[in-house]
Amino acid sequence: MLPLRITPAAVTPEAPSVDDDLAVVARERCTWCGWAERQRYPRPRQDAPWPSPDWLYCERCGFWNSADPLGGDSLVTNGSYVYESNYGRRLRHKLRTADYRFRVLEAMTPVGSFLDIGSSYGSMLLAGQQRGWRTMGVDTSAEVVAFARQHGLDAHEGSLTSVPAADHTFDVVHARHVIEHDVNTYRALREMQRVGKPGALVMIETPDAASRPHTGDPARQAGQGFHWTAWHRVLFTPEVLAGFCARLGWQQVTEPERVAGPPHFWLWRTNKLWGERTRRASRVVTWWRLPAEVTDD
Numbered sequence: 001m002l003p004l005r006i007t008p009a010a011v012t013p014e015a016p017s018v019d020d021d022l023a024v025v026a027r028e029r030c031t032w033c034g035w036a037e038r039q040r041y042p043r044p045r046q047d048a049p050w051p052s053p054d055w056l057y058c059e060r061c062g063f064w065n066s067a068d069p070l071g072g073d074s075l076v077t078n079g080s081y082v083y084e085s086n087y088g089r090r091l092r093h094k095l096r097t098a099d100y101r102f103r104v105l106e107a108m109t110p111v112g113s114f115l116d117i118g119s120s121y122g123s124m125l126l127a128g129q130q131r132g133w134r135t136m137g138v139d140t141s142a143e144v145v146a147f148a149r150q151h152g153l154d155a156h157e158g159s160l161t162s163v164p165a166a167d168h169t170f171d172v173v174h175a176r177h178v179i180e181h182d183v184n185t186y187r188a189l190r191e192m193q194r195v196g197k198p199g200a201l202v203m204i205e206t207p208d209a210a211s212r213p214h215t216g217d218p219a220r221q222a223g224q225g226f227h228w229t230a231w232h233r234v235l236f237t238p239e240v241l242a243g244f245c246a247r248l249g250w251q252q253v254t255e256p257e258r259v260a261g262p263p264h265f266w267l268w269r270t271n272k273l274w275g276e277r278t279r280r281a282s283r284v285v286t287w288w289r290l291p292a293e294v295t296d297d
């Protein structure tokens with residue numbers, strides 16, 4: 001089963017510049033392609049302690065922006081909100097899949113320093129530590145950061161666009177289910193690039209708005225499933241995500257087809273790759289190599 005290879009969406013003449021404030025752009029037009037004729041869909045499912053803003057769907061490129069892009073009620077600004085279920089606290093139970101994620105990573109890059117953005121209770125930090133990585137985590141929730149620190153992990157309050165770390169610190173930057181929480185995609189990607197070493201590896205996992213479970217009637221999609229919750233601010237197709245990354249000069253990295261591991265690892269990974277290749281999985285895992293040269297961003 002070959003890993004997915006993504007063709008970046010083409011840059012349109014109307015596309016915002018990489019320096020624009022996309023929270024402002026989002027109110028007028030699509031933050032990826034710049035199209036102004038977007039369709040508005042309510043999120044009928046209300047699963048947060050605050051009202052869910054409507055979605056604005058761009059039929060031209062398939063990108064979704066929240067009609068309230070700043071959303072004073074988002075995860076990014078509401079740091080005291082604990083978004084994860086109690087299961088996340090059971091670090092030891094989450095270690096197995098976290099360990100599997102590191103096996104895939106180690107097939108692409110040597111063991112070194114690792115930043116987890118959206119580190120939650122710290123399962124990736126702990127699993128990485130046990131495999132010899134120097135790990136640091138960042139999360140918007142003060143409660144999960146305190147929990148991770150009580151367990152001896154190096155976790156800090158911060159966000160996608162504000163990581164408390166010096167420039168060019170990490171060999172790997174890992175952001176699993178976080179990039180969809182901030183409308184300022186270029187700002188978020190550039191923050192990852194700032195704290196990553198030149199040539200560092202970046203992992204971004206996010207809901208796949210073009211996957212089979214998430215295509216079809218947009219009005220129905222807007223209120224469907226866990227991936228359409230109140231605290232998501234944008235939803236990418238893999239092609240649009242690749243377009244954002246390509247504009248910053250990031251190179252897509254393809255996972256190696258074969259990675260060694262125990263039988264359960266093989267089952268876990270085959271299932272994951274099959275889901276992505278067939279677009280049956282509702283999320284997509286993408287890997288990127290940062291530019292080797294430091295720019296003046």
Ligand SMILES: [Zn+2]
Pocket residue numbers: 030031032033034035058059060061062063
């Ligand atoms: Zn668009």
